[in-house]
Amino acid sequence: MNYDRLKTFIAVAEKKSFSEAAKILYVTQPTITSQVKALEEELNTKLFERTTKKVEMTQSAHILLKYVREIVRLTDSAQKEILQNENTVHGDLSMGCSLTIGEYILPEFLRQFIDSYPLIQISVKIANSSEVVEKLKDQLIDVGLIETPIEDPQIVLEPILEDELILIAAPDYFSTKEVKISLHQLKKIPLIVREKGSGTRAVVDKYLTQNRLSVDDLNVVMELGSTESIKAAVESGLGVSIISKSAIKKEQRLKLLRTYPIDDVSLYRSFYIAFRKDHILKSTTELFLEALRSLIQEKESCNLIHLPTGN
Numbered sequence: 001m002n003y004d005r006l007k008t009f010i011a012v013a014e015k016k017s018f019s020e021a022a023k024i025l026y027v028t029q030p031t032i033t034s035q036v037k038a039l040e041e042e043l044n045t046k047l048f049e050r051t052t053k054k055v056e057m058t059q060s061a062h063i064l065l066k067y068v069r070e071i072v073r074l075t076d077s078a079q080k081e082i083l084q085n086e087n088t089v090h091g092d093l094s095m096g097c098s099l100t101i102g103e104y105i106l107p108e109f110l111r112q113f114i115d116s117y118p119l120i121q122i123s124v125k126i127a128n129s130s131e132v133v134e135k136l137k138d139q140l141i142d143v144g145l146i147e148t149p150i151e152d153p154q155i156v157l158e159p160i161l162e163d164e165l166i167l168i169a170a171p172d173y174f175s176t177k178e179v180k181i182s183l184h185q186l187k188k189i190p191l192i193v194r195e196k197g198s199g200t201r202a203v204v205d206k207y208l209t210q211n212r213l214s215v216d217d218l219n220v221v222m223e224l225g226s227t228e229s230i231k232a233a234v235e236s237g238l239g240v241s242i243i244s245k246s247a248i249k250k251e252q253r254l255k256l257l258r259t260y261p262i263d264d265v266s267l268y269r270s271f272y273i274a275f276r277k278d279h280i281l282k283s284t285t286e287l288f289l290e291a292l293r294s295l296i297q298e299k300e301s302c303n304l305i306h307l308p309t310g311n
Contacts, residue, residue, distance in 0.1 A: 001042065003075055006068045008035040011139075012048065013065050016055050024138050076280040090119035093284040096132035096141040097124060098148075098199050099226055100163070100244045101271055106145065113291050120284050128225075130197040136276055142285045144274035147199020158273040161296055165203055165267035167260045168231075168248060169240040180263040183211055190221040190239035192230050200227070203269045204242050211265065231257065242267065 011021035012032065022029045040047050045060040057065070097106055102124060114122065125132075125141060129148040135141045137154050149157060167181055181189070193215060194201040208214055221239050224230050227247045234241050235256050251257040273289060275281060281289075 001039070001071070003072070005035045005039045005042075006072055008032055009039055009047065009061075009064070010068055010072065012036060012055065013057055013061060015138075016057075018050075018055060024140060073278075073280055076282075080280060080283050090117075091282065091284040092121045092123070093143075093282070093288055094123045094141045095125070095288070096135045096144045096146075097126050098129045098132055098146045099126055100147055100200065100247055101145045102126035103227060104244065104247045104249075105271070109292060109295055112295065113288065116291070117287065120287075128195065128198040129202070133274060136274060139276070142275075142282055143289065146272050146274050147269060148202040149270070149272065150274075154277055155274055156277050159270040160273055160293065161271050163269055163271055164245045165200065165242050165269065166245050166248075167240055167242050167262055168234055168251075168257045169260060170235055170237045171255060171258045173237055173240065173258075174260075181260050182263045183213065183265065186262060187213070187218055189219060191218050192222045192224060192233050192239045192241040193220055194227075194230065194243075195223055195225045198225075199269065200243060203267060207265060207267055 008021065008025065011024050012018055015021050015024065018032045018036075019029050022032045025032070036047060043060070043064070046058050047061040047064065049056045049058060103126070106124070110122065110124075114120075125135060127135070129146040129150060132141070132144040132146050133150050133152060133155055136144050137152070145160075146157075147163070167186075193204065205215060208217075222233060224233065227243055230241045230243060231248065231251060233239065235251070240260075245259075248257050248259070252259070273292075275285075
């Protein structure tokens, strides 16, 4: 059986849609229809019942799906082992990164990785953590780097490093040089937050819940979809925000932003590698992850990055 036809069959079976399968595989819907028809002719059976509203798998399709997943897995394993045997360091790598990782942590690492492996073609999609996980499940990317411990039976998470969130404000935002901001004060101060679904927002919501608060209890004046837009708004004096410490190194050096601790609250989170459960990682993906772990260990030994102590 043709490998591409089997991949097409899996996509249609999982998405219950010819059009959605076409989007995932970056082909036209007629191509999907043709691939499925060819597979049905080869097996002399009908695989899908189509109506104007939905696509239903036949009993033959349910039987086939059990075996096709294993066939594809074994095929991917064989290709991977052959590449390793030939010591070939080329190919493609598609990853998804949450915004903080993609904008402030990944670039330095990618520069070193590309210098070491110039023949690997890398594609990076930056989105919030929830969107990265959805792209993984739809097989649009090979691996994800996210900020939120999203629980999903199809996804495996591996913590790689720890990040601290801090309260930021323009240097002259507060009239007095307060050393700490209390939670009571935070409820009154104009606050700019990230959108729902982002890793930063999830951590803030978690710590508020632990202190019997919610975002609704705060004076939220703006909800923005990127750290850069939040920093610009805070620099303009529109309010304060809570963002990753790693995202404001330049602004602190230029004295554009000032940080404030929140009394009795420490905001820490882990960053995670995310990949599909029971999915064979490509050689390029494994090479990338090995290099990433090695760099983190190297920086941790120099006290530049703190690895997570738990989870």
